[in-house]
Amino acid sequence: MKEYYGGIEAGGTKFVCVIANGPDDILTEERFPTTNPAETIQKTILFFQRAVEKYKIRLTSLGVGSFGPIDLHNSSKSFGFITTTPKKGWENTDLIHPIKKSLGIPIAFDTDVNVAAIGEGKWGAAQNLNNFLYFTIGTGIGGGAIIDGKPLHGLIHPEMGHIRISQDKSLDPYHGKCPFHPNCFEGLASGPAMEERWGQPAELLEEDHPAWNLESDYIAQALSNFICTFSPMKIILGGGVMQKKFLYPMIHKKAQEYLNYYVQSEIILSRISDYIVPPGLGNQAGMLGAIALAQSI
Ligand code: ADP
Ligand code: ZN
Numbered sequence: 001m002k003e004y005y006g007g008i009e010a011g012g013t014k015f016v017c018v019i020a021n022g023p024d025d026i027l028t029e030e031r032f033p034t035t036n037p038a039e040t041i042q043k044t045i046l047f048f049q050r051a052v053e054k055y056k057i058r059l060t061s062l063g064v065g066s067f068g069p070i071d072l073h074n075s076s077k078s079f080g081f082i083t084t085t086p087k088k089g090w091e092n093t094d095l096i097h098p099i100k101k102s103l104g105i106p107i108a109f110d111t112d113v114n115v116a117a118i119g120e121g122k123w124g125a126a127q128n129l130n131n132f133l134y135f136t137i138g139t140g141i142g143g144g145a146i147i148d149g150k151p152l153h154g155l156i157h158p159e160m161g162h163i164r165i166s167q168d169k170s171l172d173p174y175h176g177k178c179p180f181h182p183n184c185f186e187g188l189a190s191g192p193a194m195e196e197r198w199g200q201p202a203e204l205l206e207e208d209h210p211a212w213n214l215e216s217d218y219i220a221q222a223l224s225n226f227i228c229t230f231s232p233m234k235i236i237l238g239g240g241v242m243q244k245k246f247l248y249p250m251i252h253k254k255a256q257e258y259l260n261y262y263v264q265s266e267i268i269l270s271r272i273s274d275y276i277v278p279p280g281l282g283n284q285a286g287m288l289g290a291i292a293l294a295q296s297i
Contacts, residue, residue: 003058006048006105007290010066010095011112012087013139015040017047018287019059023123027055029287037093045102061106063293065115065286066095067140072110072153080109086179108293112136112286113144114151116238116279118296119289121146124280125236133232134285135160137219138239141186145230161186163225165218172197172214189218191241207246216247220254223276227255227263238279245278252276 004027009016011034018029030047034040052059069085071078080096100107110118117126117134126132126146134144143160145152152158162184174197178187187193194202198211205211223235241247252272259268267275279285 001056001058003060005291005294006059006062006103007287007294008044008062008064008066008099009112009115009286009290010034010064011139011286012067012085012090015044016287017044018291019048019051019055019057020288020291022291023281023284023288027051027057034087036089037095041095041098045099048103059103059105061108061294061297062099062103063115063290063295063297064096064099064107064109065112065290065293066109068111068142069156069159070095070109070111072157080107106297108297110151110153110293111142111144111157113142114146114153114157115144115289115293116285117144117146117236117289118151118292119281119285119287120236120279121149122292123288124285125277126234126280129233131230131232132234132236133160133226133230134236134238134279136239137189137237137241138191141190141239143226145232147230160222160226161190163222165189165221185218185222189215189222189241191239194241202241203243207244212244212247212250215241216250216254219247220251220258223251223255224258227259227268235276236279236285237276238283238285242278248273248276248278 004019007018014031014033016031020026028051069083071081071083082090082093096109113134120126130149132146136142141161165183165185165188167183176182176187177193178184191202281288
């Protein structure tokens with residue numbers, strides 16, 4: 001009986017479930033929309049139970065990367081819960097225990113962005129790097145940090161999408177999309193913030209639209225702050241908005257301008273396109289990261 005690992009990319013918009021041993025050995029995967037917790041968790045469990053029967057395999061362990069905020073503290077009563085999320089119906093949802101009870105295998109749990117970072121470290125753009133950051137710029141903005149080879153948790157876990165951004169209200173009078181902060185990174189630069197500000201979804205905004213000058217400015221501001229705080233060896237930018245490939249050179253130029261030659265590193269000063277990069281695993285970073293996390297148990 002062949003052994004496989006299971007992975008779940010639990011997103012606010014969709015869940016991706018996968019059974020694989022790595023990028024070159026993906027047995028099966030399924031995507032479905034994130035509806036209410038009971039239905040979504042049930043679908044997840046059924047996917048794994050049915051696949052085990054159908055393919056006559058054994059699942060060794062499961063890795064889960066989830067939207068949040070989530071409780072990652074093993075000793076806490078609400079370990080494995082999605083906690084104070086703004087996503088309606090998902091506040092205080094026990095994600096891990098029902099799955100563990102049904103499948104009966106060890107489960108590892110982390111933030112969606114830490115998990116994507118783990119995947120990029122194992123098979124993607126950050127192989128052999130001990131310190132790097134992974135961001136998603138999509139429905140929300142989040143950052144995962146691998147520090148000395150390990151995902152950073154700290155007090156709760158980093159919320160890099162909610163740092164304050166300097167906003168020139170005469171250029172951008174938009175009030176921000178975050179219910180908690182008037183001018184945080186996510187509130188100003190997420191896909192839904194772009195859509196609300198400009199009256200059309202980000203994917204429809206042409207390259208010469210002023211939206212992109214503003215967007216790349218906000219992203220570069222945030223990254224220059226994170227470069228000064230974490231000293232990452234690389235920064236990976238994923239998520240739906242980053243499908244606009246012309247954003248990368250705009251961000252490179254502005255990040256260099258904000259840093260203003262202060263961080264004396266050759267890769268930032270003369271090869272910044274090797275430093276702020278797209279995910280090596282493309283849109284599979286999250287699901288393959290979940291497999292890499294399962295393999296780390
Ligand atoms: P999620 O955050 O739910 O995982 P995505 O990362 O795909 O999903 O992010 C969705 C957001 O990205 C939406 O706000 C959407 O408008 C935006 N988006 C999706 N595709 C593109 C694109 N090609 N160009 C710009 N923005 C996009
Ligand atoms: Zn915020």
